[in-house]
Amino acid sequence: MTSHVGRLYAVALVLVVFFLAWALIAARPWASAAPDPRLKLLAVRAQHLQREAKLVNALLVARRTQAPAPAVRVVNLPPITITRTS
Amino acid sequence: MERRTFRAMGTEIELIGDGGFDLAESEFHRLESIMTRFRDDSELSRLNRDGELDASPDLVRVVELALDARERTGGRFDPTVHDALVAAGYDRTFAELTDGRLRDGRPGGGDVDVSGERIVLGRGVRLDLGGIGKGYAAERAAELLALAGPCLVNAGGDIAVRGGAWRVGVEDATLELSSGGLATSGRDRRRWFRGGREQHHLIDPRTGRPAETELLRVTVVADDAVEAEVQAKNVFLGGPTDGCAYVLAVAA
Numbered sequence: 001m002t003s004h005v006g007r008l009y010a011v012a013l014v015l016v017v018f019f020l021a022w023a024l025i026a027a028r029p030w031a032s033a034a035p036d037p038r039l040k041l042l043a044v045r046a047q048h049l050q051r052e053a054k055l056v057n058a059l060l061v062a063r064r065t066q067a068p069a070p071a072v073r074v075v076n077l078p079p080i081t082i083t084r085t086s
Numbered sequence: 087m088e089r090r091t092f093r094a095m096g097t098e099i100e101l102i103g104d105g106g107f108d109l110a111e112s113e114f115h116r117l118e119s120i121m122t123r124f125r126d127d128s129e130l131s132r133l134n135r136d137g138e139l140d141a142s143p144d145l146v147r148v149v150e151l152a153l154d155a156r157e158r159t160g161g162r163f164d165p166t167v168h169d170a171l172v173a174a175g176y177d178r179t180f181a182e183l184t185d186g187r188l189r190d191g192r193p194g195g196g197d198v199d200v201s202g203e204r205i206v207l208g209r210g211v212r213l214d215l216g217g218i219g220k221g222y223a224a225e226r227a228a229e230l231l232a233l234a235g236p237c238l239v240n241a242g243g244d245i246a247v248r249g250g251a252w253r254v255g256v257e258d259a260t261l262e263l264s265s266g267g268l269a270t271s272g273r274d275r276r277r278w279f280r281g282g283r284e285q286h287h288l289i290d291p292r293t294g295r296p297a298e299t300e301l302l303r304v305t306v307v308a309d310d311a312v313e314a315e316v317q318a319k320n321v322f323l324g325g326p327t328d329g330c331a332y333v334l335a336v337a338a
Binding site: 055058059062063067068069070071072073074075076077078079080081082083084085086 | 303
């Protein structure tokens, strides 16, 4: 009788250990979780927006700086570009 | 110092500077997609088709600049000469123009109302921003290039500079420009035949026909490329008397 109960406990224990091991292996704790592609896109978008924000800020600073009056003079050197009827 | 050239807005664009070329080139193409009248899906085409539009900040700004220029030039610069340009035959990109029948053009002075982002055109009024769009785009591109250092943008003759000293050829002379903008308007280019007569792209808003003036071309240096473009047309259309009187009055 005692050995019979003991065997039952042993079988139950083996089953519990088996399912626990199965659940543990199925969870694949050694594999890193695959990132959600939408999160990746959001991160790229956030970086893009940060770059644009920096650009806009730089442009605003430049616009606040008073541009000097146009200064022009005739020179005797070859031009680097030409103007023509646009 | 590097140089890049590409085509946009129906002309060759030249960028000279230390960097930021991709941004500046993208800006030209973006603004062209908004302001061209040769693409059905541009904002300007939609505005001309529907008579009203909730427009992007750039289109609103350019239309405001054009209306301000019309006010300051007594109507010699006018963005509402679209139909007169089309009647004169400039109804497709310049490279595609052919001879055809000449029609009477509609004079300028059309009603345009800008309120916030809403632009409303009067009945039958359509806009052409060809007289100001390249200058505006040159300024926007120069702003971007200037973040990397001194630069020059040449949009088919409309020039914007930031910093440095830039030698620009004007016929036989060379001007050294250190800031501001420079533009040339005239009847020596962008000419075509229509109805057996030579036409050009500078419409006199008073008559709705290509301007008849003794001047061949006018080059103006101003605070920026937009103002240079506006005043070059203003002086050209004013002719040797009124145009030159205006220049002398401004210079005084």
